[in-house]
Amino acid sequence: MFGNFIYFIVALLIYTTYQPSDETNFTLFGSLGLCLFLTLVFAQFTRSVFRKLEYRILQNRLFHLDHRFDQLVTRQSILAVTLFAIAIYGLNLPSFFVNVPLFRSMPTLLAILFLALFVFFLSIVWAGAYRCHRLMHRSDVSLRSYVVSNIMFSAPVLLPWVILSGVLDVIYALPFEGPKRLLATPEGEIAYFLLFLTTVAVLAPVLIQWFWRCHPLEDGDIRHRIEAVCRMARLKYSDILYWPIFGGRMITAGVMGLVGRFRYILVTGGLLKQLAPEEIDAVIAHEIGHVKRYHLLFYLFFFVGYLLVALVPLQLIIIAVFYVSPSYYFIEMLSINQTTILNIGIILLFLVYFRLIFGYFMRNFERQTDTYVYELFNSATPLISTFQKIVLTTGQSPDKPNWHHFSIRQRIDYLKKCEADRSWVKRHDRKVKKSIALYVAVILIFGGIGYSLNFGESGKRIDRHFRETMVQRELQRVHRELQASPENADLHRLLGDLTYEAGELKRAIDAYGDAIRLAPNDATAINNLAWLLATSEDTALRKPATALELALRAATLDPAPHILDTLAESYFINGHIQKAIEIEALALKKARKGRAYYEGQIRKFKEFRAKEEIGD
Incomplete structure (x- = not known):
């Protein structure tokens, strides 16, 4: 499941x-x-x-x-x-x-x-x-x-x-x-994510129990036994619910919720009908173990940790793949772009992370909660007999492999070892603690590497050299393809983008001009040329009037936020400050990403207007 x-x-x-x-x-x-x-x-x-x-x-x-x-x-x-x-x-x-x-x-x-x-x-x-x-x-x-x-x-x-x-x-x-x-803003995004994550972690059980169509277990001897086990473990909870999964016929139980007010104990009808009272006690003790050993909190931390564990290897893999010439040319031959590699990497790392690493912790957490029974009772024999009943009633093999649980035979064998020698309980607890400590250490290491790559000076140098290397390789590829397809407008536009990135502005102007000649309605090429002519640091290349003409043409073809930004910038350098503010405000209204940039543009235009008014 x-x-x-x-x-x-x-x-x-x-x-x-x-x-x-x-x-x-x-x-x-x-x-x-x-x-x-x-x-x-x-x-x-x-x-x-x-x-x-x-x-x-x-x-x-x-x-x-x-x-x-x-x-x-x-x-x-x-x-x-x-x-x-x-x-x-x-x-x-x-x-x-x-x-x-x-x-x-x-x-x-x-x-x-x-x-x-x-x-x-x-x-x-x-x-x-x-x-x-x-x-x-x-x-x-x-x-x-x-x-x-x-x-x-x-x-x-x-x-x-x-x-x-x-x-x-x-x-x-x-x-x-x-x-x-x-x-x-990055701070706002992080704050929203953390607030949302905390809220969901606390309140999600309320939604899930409704989604699963759970309903309260009626008052009676069984409920009283479960309540007694919870009192014995000093467990706070909101309610004990029927869990009607697969008609409620499975022998299983569960617990969900980080906070007592929103924590639910789940039991199926099959568990209540087929297990003896002592066996029900043992199963509930097992589920309580997940709370007492803080497994639910660790699972939340584990999901957040994926963001760090996944981000750093992906960055390193992409840099390595594109730096190593054979792999780069192989990827180029297959026409795979960087975004595709990133997407494939995200999915593969997710599978490795959750199937192997998360699976390892889940299996060992389940064993730890099996042994938690000894915290409440003198023997795990009722839990052993429960596993045996599961084999008998479902017909499944006790040796059936499972990525998130040890097999039933392995779980029974370990409990029997604990029955004979309780030191095996402490041994496993120590194994889990060492595993968590190692995981946290790796997370901290990845966090340090990730910070250095994204915010440190070494990361900036690597990124700058990486971009320069990629631009030069892409330029070589585009030149080869243009020799074979000289009338390809997309290639000329790409050549313009690459030469602009490389700082070869005159070549970029020529390339964009060729792209527009071959595809007069290419809004992207028109917009990019307008931006270059409006913002070039080389004043000899600036052509405000031409930039405005091109920007109006691009915005007519595609009034996307980034194209409207070019139009606003073009109005600005031509002295039409109010018009620039109005167009930038429209771009901001349409934008779903990068809104801080558009707001910065509006501030720039308004500050310039204010200085002009003071000067007058």
């Missing part, structure tokens, strides 16, 4: 790293048609592989095929992620909808739409797996309940991002400049 969390987050990364483009591989109907075709092929293939497994189960009456079932679910889920990536990157589906007025003002709605498409792909897998699941686990849960339970269990992992992004959409849609101005 927990694997679904990774699939959902990877799908979110795939969507959020995609940059919509006007240039798509197919037309709208072509992309939709291909998406439908691939979906039908995927659905048929999924149905076929699970029908074969179902036949084997029925023929042999074997329940040891559980591992094969999990393999197929994993494989088909990965194919669902792949199909989603094709729909986003290969078929460019978001590019056809980003300019719809509703989605342009509320981009989160479009994200929800495409994430719903991913949920549909995964639902095909769950629907195909249903019959095999029912046979192997001797379950009478309905198809609808099985699919909905999978969706409802996994979807809350996306809620924080949806709320975070949705609130930002609302802020930018409202006519209040204060919040927008605050969010335009």
Whole structure:
């Protein structure tokens, strides 16, 4: 089940790293048609592989095929992620909808739409797996309940991002400049993120228990036993709830919530019906262990740590890849740009980080909470018998591997070792503490490297040399391609960008001029030439009148914020200060990113006007 969390987050990364483009591989109907075709092929293939497994189960009456079932679910889920990536990157589906007025003002709605498409792909897998699941686990849960339970269990992992992004959409849609101005600064972004993270960490259980359709456990002997165990552990909580996952037939329990007022103890009907009272006590003690050993707090810290652990390796990998000539030319041959490498790196590092590192901590935290039973009771025998009942009632192998739990046999064996020698409890606690200390040390090291790369002098030198190297290599590539395609306007525009970056302004003017000659309606080339002529440090190259003429032409073609900024700058150097302020204000109103820059431009224009008025 927990694997679904990774699939959902990877799908979110795939969507959020995609940059919509006007240039798509197919037309709208072509992309939709291909998406439908691939979906039908995927659905048929999924149905076929699970029908074969179902036949084997029925023929042999074997329940040891559980591992094969999990393999197929994993494989088909990965194919669902792949199909989603094709729909986003290969078929460019978001590019056809980003300019719809509703989605342009509320981009989160479009994200929800495409994430719903991913949920549909995964639902095909769950629907195909249903019959095999029912046979192997001797379950009478309905198809609808099985699919909905999978969706409802996994979807809350996306809620924080949806709320975070949705609130930002609302802020930018409202006519209040204060919040927008605050969010335009790095300090404001960090403050908003930390405030949001804290709020979600505290209040999320309230939303999740509603999302999972939990309801309070009725008053009675079982509730009283659970309450007694919580009192024994001095655990504060809000309520004890039924957890109706997969019809409530699973033998499982859970705890969620960092703060007692918003903490919930979750139990399934299957656990209450099939376990003895002492076994229920042991399971609740296990769940309490997650709170008492601060695992929930560490998980939150672990998610934040990903930002540091991921950022630094990505920067180093990109620098290394583009500095090493063979790898650079190989990437160039495959026509892979830096953004694509960055996006692939983000997803791969996420998988490594959560599947391996996070998985390591989850497995060892689970073992630590298994041994927490000894904090409340003299023996873990009831917990051992619970594991044995899970094997008997589900038919799953006790040796079944799991990335976030040790196998049931491994958990039973370790508890038996603790029964014979309690020093094994302390040994494992020490192992967990050492692992956390090592993790924190690595995080601090990465934090130091990240600070040096992004804010230190050494990082600035590396960045400057990296940019210069990349510009020269790109210039060589563009010159080669221009020899083969001298009438390619995009190449001439790119040549202009690169020579401008290299400080060769006269060559940049010529290149932009060639691009405009070949593509008279290329707003980007027109805008870039206007900006150069308006802001060049070489006064001999400045042409205010020509810059204004070009900027007006570019803004007519595409009134994007950065193009309006060029127009405002052009009005400014031509002495039309009020007009410059008005146009820059319009650019600020349209901008969703970099708002501090546009505000700085407005201040510059107003300060200049104020000085002129004083001079007069």
